[in-house]
Amino acid sequence: MEAATIPSEVGAKRPSPLAFLSENILWFLFGAALAYYLASDFTTTLNDVKTGLSNGTIWALIALGYTLVYGIIELINFAHGEVFMIGSFVSVSLWQTLGVTDATSTLLIVLSIILATLAAMIACGSLNVMIERVAYRPLRNAPKLAPLITAIGMSFILQNVGLLWRPTPDASPDLIGSQKTLFTVLDVGILHSDVFAVAVTVPLLIGLLWFVGSTRYGKAMRATAQDPDAARLMGIDVDRTVALTFLLGGVLAGAAGMIYAIYNGTIQFNQGFTAGLIAFTAAVMGGIGNLKGAVIGGLMIGVVQSISDTHFGQVWTPAIVFAILILIMVFRPQGLFGEEVREG
């Protein structure tokens, strides 16, 4: 958790250039790749960056769930990707039940989207709390691999719930005309879906940062992340704080699921597995436990993906993202910002 990190000493002497380079190696590599592709084909790459950023907002929302939970109980919530998938399913089911299509009037579409967002957020938030209660809390003091294994079990259960729930792959109603261009900047068409993803995500991100940074509950979360025992001594209900963290993570995953359904137009029961891994990569990239890092990591992974789609082909993109995951975890587990994580 970002607030848990100790501020660097003010009067520390300036690092040598080499140390500076290695401290910020991920930024340099990312910047160099981006500059190379921008130089070789400006418009295509700019378009990739745009697609990547809007797609990356979805990863950022999911990555926040990973990072919140890891920050507070140092557990990789493996089922988080599946919670996101359930969010998509809830939204699409709601739209189908209400009979909303792209032909419905604008007001009703807006209302139904708000309704679906709320429904997905509530469903996923409570689902995530329930998962914590059933699969993780009994193992709070167990060896670390025990909750990881139950998390995998949970993720398979949820995947199969998704499999039985809806046909797969299933089409989501195209409520906003996702692929229509809204306006054009520098020859890059900004699509409805891009604007939609950003418009839904930004308020959520601001809300989350405010909640964690400025409220009493957020303070309790940060305290628990720093030292659960000390937090308990200070009168913080640690179990409830952990549950609250899972609730927040689930709420964000639900919103991400809703955006994903509109953004991609298709949903399937196993979308959560890959999305979860990608978002986890983003969380690791930003330095796991670091909220702003998770957001920036999500956006960067989005850009990496869309550039890789264009230049290496879509079939290789997952392999490239996973390779990045491995490289970062092995060589730079502290992520972009060089902050020490609690465990690597």
Add this chain to the structure above:
Amino acid sequence: MSSRRASFAQSRHRFATMLPVKVWVGIAIVLALLYPYIIDQLLSQPDDLLDASIVTLAYIMMALGLNIVVGFAGLLDLGYVAFFAIGAFVMGWLGSQQFPDVNGGKGFHFLTPGKSPLGNMIPGIHINFFLVILAAAAFTAVWGIILGAPTLRLRGDYLAIVTLAFGEIVPRVFENATSGFFGIGSTDFSNGRQGITPIDKINLPWSDVPLKYPLELKPVFYVGLGMVLATIFLNVRLRDSRLGRAWIAVREDEVAAASMGVNLVRTKLAAYAIGASLGGFAGAFYGSYVNTVNVDQFEFGISVFILCMVVLGGLGNVSGVIVGAITLTMVNRFLLPKLNNVPDAIGLNFDVTSINFGIFGFLLLVMMVLRPEGLIPSGRRRLELHADDDTAMLVDEPQMYEVRHDESRDVG
């Protein structure tokens, strides 16, 4: 909780020590040898069960291989299926018509009948199955080291995620290696999503005719059984060896083990290499038995399925893992298809087989929460878990194979 549990454990212990271990092993081997004939007598349709049993044999080998990595050395490997895939593809490369241009279209044959029934030479590489399994084991061992080496300094959940990422990358590489690896060269290594098929049948070294499965299942069952026995022998001998003790020491406490003179790098790499080679061994057998090698056989679910066997049986316990593998594979291949009409009967509309991974996920969850030491915990682990009394379940568990919060570790 558990005077009942204790008395059950005691009675089981009494039962187990009734006869010397060697006698029990002998009984088990004789039963396994007679097994195809026993089910012949008992069932009208024994082939169904025998087919499931042969697949079970492959999974026992894999579970025992994973047991070395996870159970003995305590390195949680979520990408174990990668080695299964690599082994199966070695079988595909060295025993099929995947490379038709080899040797000017005449094919390369070694200890296999080179001519088709019509008398012309079969193109492609065809090497005797018993050499291919050795090649597969050696090749996957190398890959075990290559994939294991970067992860040496990771522990716990980070290690798990990195191995998982490896397990995801390998099938995708195979899936897209239709024109060389990463576009280097132009040889088709995998035939894309269709996969390599048909695969050569097992050819006994003293015979000119390959085994005739799926028509005749008994011979291939015995080949598989032989491989399983070799694997079990290897597992038990390794467990009791110097290396095995080093693995357990590393699992219990890396720092203490290192200060006692255990070479961490060599010990961990040995676990990866041997575990991986058993995966490859099993993969080659499985590939030949099901007659096809394709990427869809190697999804993440299989890694979890095998992990589930190891956890269910009892991490680190050879006989427990075997029981876990037999139970789960039999449930998956034999029992679940028979239950397919149950949801219909209660008014639901789905196939039980399609949600098998959900069922295993549930099993994993329940096992881990209620009985984390597995059905048959190893004696050592039982002592760890129930040191003074039965209630000392998880809370007082020493930090076995666990991530430790030592500040000394150098992350960067």
